[in-house]
Amino acid sequence: MTGNSDGVFFLTGKDFANAGSASSNLKGILEKRGIPAEIIRRASIAAFEAEMNVIIYAVAGMMHYTITPETIKVVLQDMGPGIPDIGLAMQEGYSTAPDYIREMGFGSGMGLPNIKRNADKLTINSVVGEGTTVEFVISLERSGR
Amino acid sequence: MKLFELVESLSLDVKTPGADLTREVTGGYVSDLLSDVIGHAPEGAVWVTLQAHLNIVAVASLKGLAGIILANNRVPEEGTLKKASEMNVPVMTSGLPAFELVGRLYALGLRCR
Amino acid sequence: MTLDDIKGILGALALTGRGDMEIDIGRAYCADLMSDVLAFSVTNSLLITGLTNAQVVRTAEVADIKAIVFVQNKRPDIQTIAMAEAKNIPLFVTELSMFDTCGRLYERGLRSQMGPTV
Numbered sequence: 001m002t003g004n005s006d007g008v009f010f011l012t013g014k015d016f017a018n019a020g021s022a023s024s025n026l027k028g029i030l031e032k033r034g035i036p037a038e039i040i041r042r043a044s045i046a047a048f049e050a051e052m053n054v055i056i057y058a059v060a061g062m063m064h065y066t067i068t069p070e071t072i073k074v075v076l077q078d079m080g081p082g083i084p085d086i087g088l089a090m091q092e093g094y095s096t097a098p099d100y101i102r103e104m105g106f107g108s109g110m111g112l113p114n115i116k117r118n119a120d121k122l123t124i125n126s127v128v129g130e131g132t133t134v135e136f137v138i139s140l141e142r143s144g145r
Numbered sequence: 146m147k148l149f150e151l152v153e154s155l156s157l158d159v160k161t162p163g164a165d166l167t168r169e170v171t172g173g174y175v176s177d178l179l180s181d182v183i184g185h186a187p188e189g190a191v192w193v194t195l196q197a198h199l200n201i202v203a204v205a206s207l208k209g210l211a212g213i214i215l216a217n218n219r220v221p222e223e224g225t226l227k228k229a230s231e232m233n234v235p236v237m238t239s240g241l242p243a244f245e246l247v248g249r250l251y252a253l254g255l256r257c258r
Numbered sequence: 259m260t261l262d263d264i265k266g267i268l269g270a271l272a273l274t275g276r277g278d279m280e281i282d283i284g285r286a287y288c289a290d291l292m293s294d295v296l297a298f299s300v301t302n303s304l305l306i307t308g309l310t311n312a313q314v315v316r317t318a319e320v321a322d323i324k325a326i327v328f329v330q331n332k333r334p335d336i337q338t339i340a341m342a343e344a345k346n347i348p349l350f351v352t353e354l355s356m357f358d359t360c361g362r363l364y365e366r367g368l369r370s371q372m373g374p375t376v
Binding site for chain 2: 355360361371
């Protein structure tokens, strides 16, 4: 499949039963386009971490994806508490997650670092009390990484 | 087996200088869930985990564990080491993944039944 | 090491029915923190965990993990098992502790992402 495609998934805060389904759907879409497995894995992992952040911290949000022959771009926009110090949040191991989230296997402070590790470009914009936008891009061109 | 013997054979990095490494290790435990460790870890076990935050020290102390080994080169938070020293809970780190660490501890004869 | 070998070594029970038991598993990773699995696990590996929620199966799916062993006789709910079945991720449960599960598999030659394959 060639050309561009895009779409959006809606996310509900604390909906742990469906947490991850948007990333799972995105993975299926990438597979249908015949994108190499290692790139799909990176995109899926980054999307899943970003999706979990919305589910854990925000009231609601959406995941918008755009796939072109050159890139996969994923934007997660949420209505949530915002991130007061993005630099701190990017540090491995830094987390503000409550204990019940840690007991679910998340909130160990590896989420944003994991997105960064897998993406070619990561942009985070956040306003405390309003919400956060996480945008990452993964290149599909051979010279991309 | 003494804790210092584990430190030597697995080349662990001891992060709590002055901690008592002569204590006897009678078993092993691996978990990243504090509630699970509180519920199930046997006294005298050495605990392998990825959790680096402060509460691990209190849990280890509460359960009478022989020490904590952080896997994957996880860096303990500053507060974690301070509290560990105060409570005399040895904290060690290793670059090995938890699976490998446990495999080697098992090969040394430690079990968790 | 095949899934069938692993099932035997652990005395494990298969929770899913359709998977191919002859799949070769080259690596194993144990954790209860899914972000660590996402950061450090490798493809085509076995995940050993004490967590049984739906996110564990999601994590395996996005990280291309081949199969999951739940320790201490912990079982996921029926929806989670159904999801794994649909995604073709075999699930197993063993009565062993996570420590002995890792130890036994290591003893039989399974390794994590580091070091040579045995």
